Each structure stands twice: as structure tokens, then as C-alpha cells.
Amino acid sequence: xxxLTITGTGSYVPGIPYTNDDLARLMDTSDEWIHQRTGIRQxxxxxxxxxxxxxxxxxxxxxxxxxxxxxxxxxxxxxATMTPDYIMxxxxxxxxxxxxxxxxxxxDIRQQCAAMxxxxxxxxxxxxxxxxxxxxxxxxxxxxxxxxxDWSVLRRSAxxxxxxxxxxxxxxxxxxxxxxxxxxxxxxLEKRSGEARGLLAVDLHTDGTLAEKLHIPAGFRSHPFVSHxxxxxxxxxxxMEGRDVxxxxxxxxxxxxxxxxxxxxxxxxxxxxxxxxxxxxxxxxAVQEALGxxxxxxxxxxxRMGNTSAATIPILLDELxxxxxxxxGMLLCFLALGAGLHWGSALYxx
Numbered sequence: 001x002x003x004l005t006i007t008g009t010g011s012y013v014p015g016i017p018y019t020n021d022d023l024a025r026l027m028d029t030s031d032e033w034i035h036q037r038t039g040i041r042q043x044x045x046x047x048x049x050x051x052x053x054x055x056x057x058x059x060x061x062x063x064x065x066x067x068x069x070x071x072x073x074x075x076x077x078x079x080a081t082m083t084p085d086y087i088m089x090x091x092x093x094x095x096x097x098x099x100x101x102x103x104x105x106x107x108d109i110r111q112q113c114a115a116m117x118x119x120x121x122x123x124x125x126x127x128x129x130x131x132x133x134x135x136x137x138x139x140x141x142x143x144x145x146x147x148x149x150d151w152s153v154l155r156r157s158a159x160x161x162x163x164x165x166x167x168x169x170x171x172x173x174x175x176x177x178x179x180x181x182x183x184x185x186x187x188x189l190e191k192r193s194g195e196a197r198g199l200l201a202v203d204l205h206t207d208g209t210l211a212e213k214l215h216i217p218a219g220f221r222s223h224p225f226v227s228h229x230x231x232x233x234x235x236x237x238x239x240m241e242g243r244d245v246x247x248x249x250x251x252x253x254x255x256x257x258x259x260x261x262x263x264x265x266x267x268x269x270x271x272x273x274x275x276x277x278x279x280x281x282x283x284x285x286a287v288q289e290a291l292g293x294x295x296x297x298x299x300x301x302x303x304r305m306g307n308t309s310a311a312t313i314p315i316l317l318d319e320l321x322x323x324x325x326x327x328x329g330m331l332l333c334f335l336a337l338g339a340g341l342h343w344g345s346a347l348y349x350x
Contacts, residue, residue, distance in 0.1 A: 008069075017043065020042070025161045029174060046182040062318075077104055120346050143309070148173045185318055199347070201347045203256045210341040213240070214338075214341070257291060257335055260333070273297055331347065
């Protein structure tokens with residue numbers, strides 16, 4: 001397909017981890033209940049006042065250092081997030097300014113958990129058309145802002161629990177509130193000709209008829225955008241029909257991976273590592289079983305990170321690279337499904 005090459009990776013998670021026992025102080029839940037349903041033990045949250053671009057700066061600097069280039073060398077920034085610093089502008093220009101990449105074009109993309117797959121295809125098109133030579137692709141999220149938590153409880157005694165309206169709010173959204181964490185991951189992408197590696201194939205799909213299976217109701221359809229209705233109806237908190245999202249993930253993702261392998265003319269058995277979006281360990285286990293591949297080929301970090309949406313794939317990839325688990329010649333498969341619904345996969349030869 002091209003010689004799009006990942007020349008640097010980086011990742012960052014903020015502050016201390018918050019465990020399932022911490023969440024049990026905010027709602028009626030337990031470590032056993034959460035871990036059994038999601039595979040998650042802990043997650044990180046951005047501190048108040050920190051935006052997605054602030055987390056992205058740390059991950060981006062690590063990726064740039066790994067690639068051996070400076071921010072001034074970048075030709076393009078692609079920023080994937082569903083939790084931008086502001087409604088407008090996007091977080092891409094904020095990241096460019098914080099890195100010192102003034103004048104570098106910056107584009108935000110909004111495919112949520114599937115954004116990295118879309119980002120790879122967009123980056124590949126930019127490189128192939130000679131519109132850019134070095135691209136920074138970033139996924140960063142600060143989900144803490146929409147969590148229905150009484151944050152003051154976490155700042156006080158370790159034995160204190162939420163109560164009253166705060167407890168009721170968290171309990172109403174418990175199934176979703178236990179899932180998310182904050183973090184950022186970054187990739188430096190360059191066009192390297194004459195090398196037997198790079199992006200081999202991409203398989204992408206979108207079905208907007210399923211948009212309300214996973215969405216945040218608040219938006220500019222409301223008049224005004226901020227209103228008592230938004231607050232009274234808790235419209236800033238995501239809504240998720242978990243069973244339907246699970247069903248689509250475990251059926252659509254294996255289909256996409258097989259289609260991607262056909263496009264690249266490789267066998268499923270040729271794939272060395274499946275770098276999957278970390279939404280729920282039960283989803284990834286079901287996808288692994290449907291594909292008929294070994295557990296060792298589907299690494300996971302959701303136990304420590306939770307679901308960091310657009311950041312999960314680059315964070316996991318960075319961990320694998322830095323642990324030496326990704327080696328030249330290996331065939332990687334990236335796969336994800338997210339709000340939209342968007343889903344897809346990509347094959348990359350290291």
C-alpha cells in the first residue's frame with residue numbers, strides 16, 4: 001500500500017492510578033464486580049484544569065525523541081479525541097503551539113475509539129500525495145470531565161463515601177462510569193521508500209444508523225447549547241447500549257480483520273500481534289476466540305489503564321515497543337470499534 005513507517009512512539013498517563021476500590025467509594029460497586037465485567041483494576045484521571053492537549057504534549061515529545069526529530073520538523077499534526085480542550089478550536093492547534101510547531105497544519109479527527117485506524121489511512125494519503133513527509137498522529141482523552149462522580153470524596157478520607165444525590169447520580173451511570181481512564185499516545189509517521197515495511201492495508205466502516213448506541217446527547221441541536229435541560233437530564237454524560245455495542249464489536253471486528261488480510265494478501269496466521277482497542281477485556285477475548293488466535297497474540301493493558309478511547313492503541317503500541325515485544329519484520333494488526341459507529345482494522349509490517 002505504501003511505505004508509511006512508524007518511526008517513533010510515545011505515551012503518557014496523568015497522576016496516580018485510581019483503583020476499583022476508590023470507585024466503590026463513589027458508587028455501589030466493588031473490585032470484583034468491575035474486574036469480572038471489564039477486566040479493569042485501575043485507571044488514571046487528568047487533574048482539574050488539564051486538557052487533552054496537555055496530556056498529548058508528553059506523549060508527543062516521547063514519540064518525537066524516539067523518532068529523532070524536533071517539533072519544527074513536523075509537516076502535519078492529526079489529533080484524535082472525543083474530549084477536546086474546547087468546543088472550538090480543536091486540540092490540534094493547541095498541541096502544535098505547546099510543542100513549538102508554529103505554522104504546522106493541525107487537524108482534529110472525531111472517530112472516537114476507532115480514530116487511530118482512520119488516522120493511519122489519512123496520514124498515508126498525506127504521505128503518498130507528498131503533502132507531508134513527517135506526521136504526528138496523536139490520540140488523547142480527558143474523560144474525567146464527564147464522569148458523574150463526587151470528586152471531593154476522592155480528595156478526602158480513604159474511608160469516606162459519596163451519599164445522597166451524588167451517590168444516586170453515579171449509580172445511574174455506573175455501567176459506563178467504571179470504564180474510562182485518561183491518557184495520551186502518539187506516533188511519528190514518515191514515508192520511507194525502498195523498505196519492505198509499512199502500512200499494507202486498511203479496512204474501514206461506518207454505520208450512522210447506530211450512532212445513538214453510544215453518544216453524548218448534549219450538542220448544538222439544543223437551544224441554547226447550555227441550558228437547565230442539559231443539566232437536569234444529565235445530557236453531558238455519555239449514553240451507551242452496552243449489549244448492542246458488544247454484539248457489534250464481536251461480530252464486525254473479526255469480519256474486518258479477515259477482510260484486511262485479504263486486501264493485503266496475507267494469512268490470518270501471519271499476524272504476529274493484534275493491537276486491539278482496549279474497551280473491555282471481554283470484547284477482546286470474544287474477538288480473539290472468533291479469530292481463532294492465541295491469547296499471547298492479543299496483548300492487553302486495560303487492567304491498568306481502563307478505556308482511554310482514541311489513546312488506547314498508541315499507548316499499548318508504545319508499551320510493546322519499549323518492552324521489546326515489537327521487532328522488525330513482525331506483522332501487526334490494529335483493530336477498533338467506537339462511537340459512530342465506526343470500526344475497522346489495519347495491517348502494518350514493522
